[in-house]
Amino acid sequence: MFDVFIKLTWFFNQHKKRYLFSVLGIMTASALGLLPPKLIGYVVDNIRFQSISQSMLITVIIIFLSVILTHYIVTYLWNTALFSGSVTLEKVMRSRLMRHFLKMSPTFYTRFKTGDLMARSTNDLKAISLTAGFGILTLVDATTFMFMIIAMMGFTISWKLTFAALIPLPIMALIMNKYGAVIHKRFTVAQNAFGDMNNGVLESIRGVRVIRAFVQEDEDAKRFRHMTDDVFEKNMAVAKVDALFEPTMKILVGIAYTIGLGYGSILVFESAMTLGDLVTFNVYLGMLIWPMFAVGELINIMQRGNASLDRVEGVLSYQADIKNQSNPRSIQKVDRIDIKNVIFSYPNQNQIQLELDSLEVRKGDTIGVVGKTGSGKTSLFKLLLRQFDKQSGDILWNGIPIEQLDIYDIRRLIGYVPQEQILFSKTIRENIKHGNETASDEEIYRVMELAHFLNDIKQLPEGLNTLVGESGVTLSGGQKQRVALARAFIKNPDILILDDSLSAVDGTTEAAIIDHLKEERQDKTTFIAAHRLSAVRHADDIIVLENGKISERGSHDELMKQNGWYQSQFEEQKMEE
Numbered sequence: 006m007f008d009v010f011i012k013l014t015w016f017f018n019q020h021k022k023r024y025l026f027s028v029l030g031i032m033t034a035s036a037l038g039l040l041p042p043k044l045i046g047y048v049v050d051n052i053r054f055q056s057i058s059q060s061m062l063i064t065v066i067i068i069f070l071s072v073i074l075t076h077y078i079v080t081y082l083w084n085t086a087l088f089s090g091s092v093t094l095e096k097v098m099r100s101r102l103m104r105h106f107l108k109m110s111p112t113f114y115t116r117f118k119t120g121d122l123m124a125r126s127t128n129d130l131k132a133i134s135l136t137a138g139f140g141i142l143t144l145v146d147a148t149t150f151m152f153m154i155i156a157m158m159g160f161t162i163s164w165k166l167t168f169a170a171l172i173p174l175p176i177m178a179l180i181m182n183k184y185g186a187v188i189h190k191r192f193t194v195a196q197n198a199f200g201d202m203n204n205g206v207l208e209s210i211r212g213v214r215v216i217r218a219f220v221q222e223d224e225d226a227k228r229f230r231h232m233t234d235d236v237f238e239k240n241m242a243v244a245k246v247d248a249l250f251e252p253t254m255k256i257l258v259g260i261a262y263t264i265g266l267g268y269g270s271i272l273v274f275e276s277a278m279t280l281g282d283l284v285t286f287n288v289y290l291g292m293l294i295w296p297m298f299a300v301g302e303l304i305n306i307m308q309r310g311n312a313s314l315d316r317v318e319g320v321l322s323y324q325a326d327i328k329n330q331s332n333p334r335s336i337q338k339v340d341r342i343d344i345k346n347v348i349f350s351y352p353n354q355n356q357i358q359l360e361l362d363s364l365e366v367r368k369g370d371t372i373g374v375v376g377k378t379g380s381g382k383t384s385l386f387k388l389l390l391r392q393f394d395k396q397s398g399d400i401l402w403n404g405i406p407i408e409q410l411d412i413y414d415i416r417r418l419i420g421y422v423p424q425e426q427i428l429f430s431k432t433i434r435e436n437i438k439h440g441n442e443t444a445s446d447e448e449i450y451r452v453m454e455l456a457h458f459l460n461d462i463k464q465l466p467e468g469l470n471t472l473v474g475e476s477g478v479t480l481s482g483g484q485k486q487r488v489a490l491a492r493a494f495i496k497n498p499d500i501l502i503l504d505d506s507l508s509a510v511d512g513t514t515e516a517a518i519i520d521h522l523k524e525e526r527q528d529k530t531t532f533i534a535a536h537r538l539s540a541v542r543h544a545d546d547i548i549v550l551e552n553g554k555i556s557e558r559g560s561h562d563e564l565m566k567q568n569g570w571y572q573s574q575f576e577e578q579k580m581e582e
């Protein structure tokens with residue numbers, strides 16, 4: 006049951022002073038809370054025996070008020086320390102998750118859906134935070150405070166009465182344990198359902214244009230309703246067990262009260278205890294209600310926290326598929342890339358995606374990569390970016406196997422513009438500066454000219470300060486591609502990879518961008534994948550991929566003489582133009 010606290014030991018050790026102060030504060034406040042009932046019993050007995058005086062009553066009132074004020078101050082201090090600790094844990098865990106997400110390769114994101122990752126980063130972290138705050142409070146109250154009250158009842162009043170009144174406690178422990186096991190199981194299921202619903206919402210929002218275009222609004226609303234109904238039912242299953250805690254506690258507390266009043270009255274009649282002691286005992290018994298409730302709350306919170314922590318740790322324990330060796334080698338620039346006998350297939354797939362015998366690229370080369378859809382163009386780029394590792398063969402940078410290189414060096418040296426452009430919900434300036442945080446506006450305008458975006462920026466109402474919206478929703482497809490190109494250009498990388506990055510621009514714009522590329526990157530390496538062959542016509546070397554293999558290779562003029570796929574495709578596209 007206490008697994009969640011054991012798993013969070015690393016955090017409690019880091020903040021041991023905070024939690025030690027909080028626990029001592031709770032115990033001090035609990036001890037102060039035990040004094041008023043004794044004062045009440047003392048006053049009752051003195052009233053009964055007519056021995057109370059005015060000075061005695063004033064003294065008792067002053068002590069009473071002093072205890073209340075001290076209790077208030079101590080409670081404020083431990084509350085601040087304890088619950089700031091729980092917020093800190095949530096912050097630390099969220100930062101750990103974010104760092105972990107940024108290190109993960111595409112394989113990780115095929116295993117975990119985005120909506121589920123968001124659920125683990127929000128709802129599950131809230132449950133863990135609750136465990137480190139309210140959970141610690143209930144743990145101390147359910148143990149220390151309860152034993153303090155029982156000790157006061159037993160040592161200062163009557164062990165017989167205390168023992169009789171606490172008979173329901175073992176029954177309560179057994180029932181709470183059963184409830185806790187069910188809560189853990191059902192809460193895990195409910196959180197998984199919430200993650201699936203999150204993912205469904207994300208897909209609907211991203212694909213809202215497609216949904217409208219195909220008039221699927223009603224169907225999507227129906228699908229969402231089924232998901233929300235599923236989440237509702239699973240959370241109701243949790244709530245039904247949760248709802249059993251309070252009535253069960255009330256029944257057990259009621260039995261304890263009945264025993265305390267009944268048996269206590271008999272002891273008063275037998276003169277085994279005074280009326281004041283009975284009053285004090287019943288006040289203590291009333292104070293015992295919260296610790297007894299705290300036992301139920303503690304089990305509930307711990308099981309929820311444990312389930313959530315298991316889900317979060319399930320993500321954090323996932324080992325990156327691509328990571329640095331123990332002593333990675335560093336390079337400052339790339340003079341050559343050699344690919345030899347490389348065979349590659351995606352994880353959990355038997356089909357070979359790439360089978361490259363030999364490809365040599367020298368500094369300053371422009372390499373065109375063309376072929377039918379699914380021929381392996383993007384797969385080649387993913388290997389160069391080391392998003393995946395090959396099964397066999399060698400990819401050498403300056404003669405060094407890519408596996409021995411520092412991953413951060415590889416990505417620092419590459420500028421990548423993928424098929425699907427990702428823009429952030431920021432201004433155009435911020436999106437472009439993502440490639441170079443120190444870039445000035447003059448540099449930004451220069452790369453926008455290279456990307457043939459200057460005329461567009463002049464037409465936008467706020468220029469560089471124009472917000473592009475989520476995923477660049479306010480821009481056209483061609484504009485998004487050119488902002489993504491400008492972001493890669495401003496990085497001025499040793500290797501520039503354009504993966505069908507000119508597909509959404511017209512032929513004139515494409516020609517202008519290609520001319521700028523040839524001028525700017527004469528001494529740097531560029532890979533261009535395209536379906537429109539005019540984008541690679543100027544390349545020093547063009548490779549045609551077919552089923553992952555190089556079927557044709559050469560310059561544009563050489564390929565036109567081979568009368569192969571490239572020549573027929575180029576002439577067909579010319580006729581279409």
